[in-house]
Amino acid sequence: MTLLPIIENIGLMAFAMSGIIEARRKRFDLVGVYAVALCTAFGGGTLRDLLLDRKPILWVNDPVYALAIFGLAVGAIFLPAFARLRERYLQLPDAIGLGLFSITGTGYALEGGISLFVAILMGVITGTFGGVLRDIICNELPSIFRRTELYATCSFLGSLVYAVLLKTDFNSGIAAGSGVAVVIVARLIAIRYSIKLPDRAGE
Amino acid sequence: MTLLPIIENIGLMAFAMSGIIEARRKRFDLVGVYAVALCTAFGGGTLRDLLLDRKPILWVNDPVYALAIFGLAVGAIFLPAFARLRERYLQLPDAIGLGLFSITGTGYALEGGISLFVAILMGVITGTFGGVLRDIICNELPSIFRRTELYATCSFLGSLVYAVLLKTDFNSGIAAGSGVAVVIVARLIAIRYSIKLPDRAGE
Amino acid sequence: MTLLPIIENIGLMAFAMSGIIEARRKRFDLVGVYAVALCTAFGGGTLRDLLLDRKPILWVNDPVYALAIFGLAVGAIFLPAFARLRERYLQLPDAIGLGLFSITGTGYALEGGISLFVAILMGVITGTFGGVLRDIICNELPSIFRRTELYATCSFLGSLVYAVLLKTDFNSGIAAGSGVAVVIVARLIAIRYSIKLPDRAGE
Numbered sequence: 206m207t208l209l210p211i212i213e214n215i216g217l218m219a220f221a222m223s224g225i226i227e228a229r230r231k232r233f234d235l236v237g238v239y240a241v242a243l244c245t246a247f248g249g250g251t252l253r254d255l256l257l258d259r260k261p262i263l264w265v266n267d268p269v270y271a272l273a274i275f276g277l278a279v280g281a282i283f284l285p286a287f288a289r290l291r292e293r294y295l296q297l298p299d300a301i302g303l304g305l306f307s308i309t310g311t312g313y314a315l316e317g318g319i320s321l322f323v324a325i326l327m328g329v330i331t332g333t334f335g336g337v338l339r340d341i342i343c344n345e346l347p348s349i350f351r352r353t354e355l356y357a358t359c360s361f362l363g364s365l366v367y368a369v370l371l372k373t374d375f376n377s378g379i380a381a382g383s384g385v386a387v388v389i390v391a392r393l394i395a396i397r398y399s400i401k402l403p404d405r406a407g408e
Numbered sequence: 409m410t411l412l413p414i415i416e417n418i419g420l421m422a423f424a425m426s427g428i429i430e431a432r433r434k435r436f437d438l439v440g441v442y443a444v445a446l447c448t449a450f451g452g453g454t455l456r457d458l459l460l461d462r463k464p465i466l467w468v469n470d471p472v473y474a475l476a477i478f479g480l481a482v483g484a485i486f487l488p489a490f491a492r493l494r495e496r497y498l499q500l501p502d503a504i505g506l507g508l509f510s511i512t513g514t515g516y517a518l519e520g521g522i523s524l525f526v527a528i529l530m531g532v533i534t535g536t537f538g539g540v541l542r543d544i545i546c547n548e549l550p551s552i553f554r555r556t557e558l559y560a561t562c563s564f565l566g567s568l569v570y571a572v573l574l575k576t577d578f579n580s581g582i583a584a585g586s587g588v589a590v591v592i593v594a595r596l597i598a599i600r601y602s603i604k605l606p607d608r609a610g611e
Numbered sequence: 612m613t614l615l616p617i618i619e620n621i622g623l624m625a626f627a628m629s630g631i632i633e634a635r636r637k638r639f640d641l642v643g644v645y646a647v648a649l650c651t652a653f654g655g656g657t658l659r660d661l662l663l664d665r666k667p668i669l670w671v672n673d674p675v676y677a678l679a680i681f682g683l684a685v686g687a688i689f690l691p692a693f694a695r696l697r698e699r700y701l702q703l704p705d706a707i708g709l710g711l712f713s714i715t716g717t718g719y720a721l722e723g724g725i726s727l728f729v730a731i732l733m734g735v736i737t738g739t740f741g742g743v744l745r746d747i748i749c750n751e752l753p754s755i756f757r758r759t760e761l762y763a764t765c766s767f768l769g770s771l772v773y774a775v776l777l778k779t780d781f782n783s784g785i786a787a788g789s790g791v792a793v794v795i796v797a798r799l800i801a802i803r804y805s806i807k808l809p810d811r812a813g814e
Contacts (some may be wrong), residue, residue: 262662265663
């Protein structure tokens, strides 16, 4: 399980960047950009830790995370290159982040003795809540709740594959790798073919 | 006190349904409908448990709740009958949910040694925070803060009756039943006669 | 460190009042005014305590806080004088509250063994999150994220001064006093000269 903390770091920066892009669009200043970046990157993991009563919370305990994202936020305000950043450049890193976060969230929940279905939900919460928080702070309807291209669904599918492989005695590295791969591939396919969930039936 | 966990279950479904109706109105997809239903049903109890440091959190520990609400959300998307659901059909079940949640919240707080006034507040938070969270996610001003027909006030009155009866050595079943009844009757009277709280004086 | 709980109380009322003014502007009723006042006053400290795993939470444990703010909210609804309250009358008490909350937040974090940078962040969270929560509930973009006059930045500077003085063995009273003074003076200067942070570069 020592894999889990390591892969978590890679996803954080992609998530922070999606927060920064949204905060810049709202013309937030440095404080706002930093706050939204922190919330997007750490919101999911923090909610998961509060719900599972895991402590200490990663970014509270180790300053390197908050400092790294502060560096990103400063760069986003002062470097002209950031003004040209568009969300679609983030699609692959964001999919990787979603995959990594989903699987670590599910993994921590299973370690804590949580049942399969709720552990998968914890994976989805870890992967998606930061983005929901970003949208709430930016006063938008959460994009993942309104016919996005299968965002939370990819997280659910990958977490399910991971949890089932782990319960059937696969090596934890293979299970985690498969889960992450399922999330990333499903998300990229969904974007490519604009696959969405149904919303309202019968109307 | 073994009554408390049992009556909690009945209210959950009414609350989940009010989340589903609001999420459908915003044209959320299955993921959004499920997330809003979960937040509406469990938001109040989860916040109460975090504030009181009670653990484990009910729905995290037992998958039956999250699975039941998932079933509701799937039904809400795929069954045409759900499209005809209107909020007023939910007025009675919602009042029952409000009553049950308020009294369990107050009860758990008193069990934890919390003072009378804050214990009543915990009842109100348990009964109403899910709906506030639903409105925030759906990007609306929380309906219970703007001259609704005495929603939180009913919760406060019932919690007060319950707490006072309990402190004056009434049987806990009688105290709980009286508290729940006060919430339900007060709410239905307030709806029937459009009784609202004052907002601004002096203007 | 016994200074910390005492100075916390003074700031609470100024923060509650800023919540009340905003809630009245949205025409919230008594329940809404009280809820927003509570969230504005206690939101920052409560989030800090959840993140640091400090317990019990101040206002949950001692009813005097929730009762005092209830009194304020009732006054705000029924006394015509409140209708004439304007935010600018609150600038000084709010700056004092910001200073006190920032320094107590940083102090509690350092007591808990948190690193310097994150402890300063905890000071900023304690000082500012209540206001962010107020704006989210009132369905506004958080004002401190959009080129306010250095609100969170003042909190950051004062917390930094406090933490550095404390680490360099100054008397804790002198360190706290200096930190609070830096926040208040920086905030009043920023308001007076409309000093703001940059938002977007390169455009």
